[in-house]
Amino acid sequence: MARRRPTSHDVAKLAGVSRTTVSLVLNDVPGVNISPETRQRVLEAARQLNYYPNAAARRLVSGQTHTIALVWHRGPDRTYRDAFLPGLLQGITRAARHYGYHVLFRPIDPDESDDCYVELARGRHTDGLILSGPRSDDTHLLDLHRDGFPLVLHGQLPGTDIPSVDIDNVRGAALAVEHLLKLGHRRIGMITNAPLIYTASRQRLEGYRQALTQAGIPYDEALVRYGNFDEESGQQAIEALLALDPPPTAVFVASDMVAMGAMRTLRDRGLRVPDDIAIVGFDDITAARFIVPALTTVRVPTFGLGWTAAERLIRLIHRDTLQETHVLLETELVVRESCGAAVP
Amino acid sequence: MARRRPTSHDVAKLAGVSRTTVSLVLNDVPGVNISPETRQRVLEAARQLNYYPNAAARRLVSGQTHTIALVWHRGPDRTYRDAFLPGLLQGITRAARHYGYHVLFRPIDPDESDDCYVELARGRHTDGLILSGPRSDDTHLLDLHRDGFPLVLHGQLPGTDIPSVDIDNVRGAALAVEHLLKLGHRRIGMITNAPLIYTASRQRLEGYRQALTQAGIPYDEALVRYGNFDEESGQQAIEALLALDPPPTAVFVASDMVAMGAMRTLRDRGLRVPDDIAIVGFDDITAARFIVPALTTVRVPTFGLGWTAAERLIRLIHRDTLQETHVLLETELVVRESCGAAVP
């Protein structure tokens, strides 16, 4: 800026009052009696000078930044996770705005050390942290938590009491499989979204098992193959499933991206979906609507995940107590064409 | 935190030096001679106390926040724009990290007033602003610019000297149409991405015209229809084009999302792409790869857009001069199946 920014001093001078009064008026401090005329004079002076209080000074004196940060791990599941970013961020920023907070976005690339977000917290750039895709070997995280720094995980870290928000993967997967069972399928294969080191993968597999058990169908390991976030893994997995004798009549693919690969292979092989084989995905990425046949899938409430995480984090910052430490959000089955259910 | 955070005072005491020395050592201030032993003692004390300088205090004294903000307009083109967010943010945060800056994310919903980002700038929460989707009626923007506040636009605002970064829409559209011409098409229709009030729409239409002119084909208004960001608008537009006598043999759809609608209608009508009618899109959204036939389209360099915007903004913050005020990034034609070119 060319000229010096106005300070509360300038406003005080122009209004003919002290800086104390300026602060009191501008912050609308309750329980203080200031004459309406004085109040008006201060407001007018501030407007005239186009005065905005310096955030740094405020932060210093209040000890609060009114900022929360989203730390976004970008691992091998990058493309997969990117699909959720807009919704999640939208949920976080909406909640933040509602409570008067700003949002800092901090992606962590695979080549970065895990602790690069620690400075954000310890250096008080932010009042709290949402960590998306937490690592179980992240000791800095536990240190921060131990020191009472407000933290919410997006995703799960088994065996910790750090508050977390996630979707109910088990239930979501069961939803998908139950739907296939209802359509009459008995021999249902599964392709996981990722290797089983990922919590979500294990949980979605668990949901598949539960739904089968519930229906009195024995779990058959041969019907399960492992995806790895991308199309190609879906192609390989479906090949293996097709090689079975007999092959499954339906497959639950626990990731839309992986399902895209599976469907490509089926098409290349001249197999029709859902007539020859039914498919249900998971995630509801944008492409699920557009592919032919349109993919029946399990929708992830990205906005709700973001809103809930931010809302709980701000609670923590305010030293409110959380009712429950871990929150699981419900998913929703979106029935389209690939499952073979009649679409109205 | 349970116990009081350590301050530079604590570090000084533990190391047996003054706070000045602590600051000098920790900031590695050049041109100061401090004995290696003292330096070591300070570093050790800081580590032992797990000391991180308070950001608010630093910001106050330096007058810099080392933060840039992305202001993200969420208008009627919401879904459309969301497709670009992850790439753009990734580019911005990478550049920011490279220069030691943090990134604040601030979406603006349609129900919010346009000036809600002003406080961010005037209150010095950030050293500069990237505005994505600027409005020509935004007077606050011009005020900030006049006052010398560092600003970079993502998108264009005709008739302003505010630095901007965008893609070369004209060239990108021409690329698409030239490709269709090369494949032998002479009667090429166009569906715009949005109404012509949007700069990008006008420019893509201009690229279409230029390519035709270049090939000696007269511009025929009847061959142009207007999309509106979504599938449905694509369906209506393609219907109108098909009703022509004769209909075009190829259509350039200046938005993948709109193209999805057009392709759905073509499929429903039993028309084959590209055999009966060739299609080229614009944007390269994720779904473009997965739809059948895979969509030939013009790729938008989202990462480059973000990186360039952030890099230029930081230049501005450093009071460097920019070589050129407006930067246009090149797009790239991604040839897939919908255009009818032989794919190797």
Place this chain on the structure above:
DNA sequence: CTGAAAGCGCTTACAG
């Protein structure tokens, strides 16, 4: 009802 003063936690001339 309003003002003078202290203090938040740093950095940076300025002495010694």
Place this chain on the structure above:
DNA sequence: CTGAAAGCGCTTACAG
């Protein structure tokens, strides 16, 4: 080579 002091721009007890 190192330290005492001022100051960044606010807010908040504390006097009057």
